[in-house]
Amino acid sequence: MEIRDWRLEIRDWRLEIRDWRLEIGDWRLEIGDWRLEIGDWRLEIGDWRLGTRDQG
Numbered sequence: 001m002e003i004r005d006w007r008l009e010i011r012d013w014r015l016e017i018r019d020w021r022l023e024i025g026d027w028r029l030e031i032g033d034w035r036l037e038i039g040d041w042r043l044e045i046g047d048w049r050l051g052t053r054d055q056g
Contacts, residue, residue, distance in 0.1 A: 026038070027039055033046045034046075
């Protein structure tokens with residue numbers, strides 16, 4: 001098992017492991033092409049989107 005690029009920031013909270021990302025502070029979870037945001041919420045899987053962030 002190899003973890004090359006990983007970073008942990010504690011301020012507005014950010015955890016990054018290669019293609020994997022978790023942010024807490026307006027909430028964002030990213031795994032590859034899969035994204036979930038809470039705070040003007042959005043759910044994104046590949047090209048498929050659900051939510052309000054890009055609408056309007």
